[in-house]
Amino acid sequence: MCYSGLLPWYDQHKRVLPFRGIRDPYGIWVSEIMLQQTRTETVAGYYTRFLSLFPTVSALAAAPEEAVLKAWEGLGYYSRARNLHRAAQVIAAQYGGIFPGDYEAIRALPGVGDYTAAAVSSIAFGLPYPAIDGNLTRVISRVHGIREDVGIPSVKRRIAELAMAHIDRERPGDWNQALMDLGATVCVPGTPDCARCPLAAGCDACAEEDADLLPVRAAAKPPVPVDVGVGLVTCGDRILMQRRDAALLRGLWVFFLMEGDASRESMQKKLRSLGLDAAYKTDLGEARHVFTHRVWNMRLYHFEAPEPIPLQDFSWVDAEQLRALPLPTAMRAAKKAAEAILNAAPCIK
Ligand code: SF4
Numbered sequence: 001m002c003y004s005g006l007l008p009w010y011d012q013h014k015r016v017l018p019f020r021g022i023r024d025p026y027g028i029w030v031s032e033i034m035l036q037q038t039r040t041e042t043v044a045g046y047y048t049r050f051l052s053l054f055p056t057v058s059a060l061a062a063a064p065e066e067a068v069l070k071a072w073e074g075l076g077y078y079s080r081a082r083n084l085h086r087a088a089q090v091i092a093a094q095y096g097g098i099f100p101g102d103y104e105a106i107r108a109l110p111g112v113g114d115y116t117a118a119a120v121s122s123i124a125f126g127l128p129y130p131a132i133d134g135n136l137t138r139v140i141s142r143v144h145g146i147r148e149d150v151g152i153p154s155v156k157r158r159i160a161e162l163a164m165a166h167i168d169r170e171r172p173g174d175w176n177q178a179l180m181d182l183g184a185t186v187c188v189p190g191t192p193d194c195a196r197c198p199l200a201a202g203c204d205a206c207a208e209e210d211a212d213l214l215p216v217r218a219a220a221k222p223p224v225p226v227d228v229g230v231g232l233v234t235c236g237d238r239i240l241m242q243r244r245d246a247a248l249l250r251g252l253w254v255f256f257l258m259e260g261d262a263s264r265e266s267m268q269k270k271l272r273s274l275g276l277d278a279a280y281k282t283d284l285g286e287a288r289h290v291f292t293h294r295v296w297n298m299r300l301y302h303f304e305a306p307e308p309i310p311l312q313d314f315s316w317v318d319a320e321q322l323r324a325l326p327l328p329t330a331m332r333a334a335k336k337a338a339e340a341i342l343n344a345a346p347c348i349k
Pocket of ligand 1: 139142143186187188192193194197198199200201203204205206211
């Protein structure tokens with residue numbers, strides 16, 4: 001069998017990670033959600049802190065969303081945190097805080113797709129579901145010599161069928177984790193290290209010497225550039241902040257933003273339309289943040305308002321309150337500039 005060397009290899013070479021070797025479905029679920037689109041080394045620190053803040057499903061369900069977003073700050077893709085929170089509330093309400101133990105119930109939770117449901121089912125409950133992510137797709141396409149675009153539904157189905165046919169029924173969780181580790185350390189994107197691979201003897205791409213060309217993927221569309229004006233609107237030692245309601249970065253706090261127009265004049269006009277006659281102070285330079293489907297090309301300005309008048313959907317916060325708010329990574333440069341301004345500002349009552 002082409003996968004017979006996999007588990008002995010895993011027993012010897014598995015990566016040491018804080019979420020490895022655990023059977024607690026809650027911890028496995030949190031780690032799998034964090035690992036989506038995020039590097040394993042980054043996740044390790046976040047995972048330990050998140051579990052110490054919210055040690056159980058019930059603790060997570062009972063926490064305010066803002067506390068969950070704050071714990072997620074810097075990890076990106078914040079819909080993962082919002083869904084994690086909502087799913088914990090579903091588990092608390094529908095299952096009395098006990099993590100459901102069957103695939104369909106796990107798959108039905110908010111933010112849980114086929115991959116996460118399979119990972120939790122197999123690792124925590126020993127159910128034979130292959131966790132098909134980028135790593136597993138790469139290894140399977142190479143071992144079985146699949147040379148068609150892996151984004152095509154029929155090719156995806158074929159990969160899923162092959163994984164299902166080969167998953168180890170005794171140790172499905174370890175089989176999935178072994179492929180994750182093999183894909184991360186040996187059968188890496190680009191040129192794999194076939195000389196160290198336990199699957200080399202039965203690997204089609206290794207025999208054909210075209211592993212570096214697999215898997216075949218259609219080129220992704222580049223993210224769309226968007227000009228964004230970022231206004232640091234201060235009044236003494238306070239700064240104007242807004243909690244996002246738009247789908248992108250919902251629930252996180254941002255400075256005064258204008259998407260689609262980054263000119264100082266437009267920003268000042270918009271502030272005036274809100275009733276705030278803020279004076280332009282200085283240009284704070286540029287920043288850039290790449291999301292999955294768009295790029296924010298940001299221009300940062302400092303404006304000074306004569307009075308901290310209350311504005312609907314906005315709050316005036318001081319430096320300490322600013323530190324406590326969950327801000328997206330896209331605001332990192334603006335936050336640094338804001339802290340410098342606030343720390344140098346005179347106190348107002
Ligand atoms: S032999 Fe090479 S290409 Fe095949 S699975 Fe192993 S590392 Fe990947």
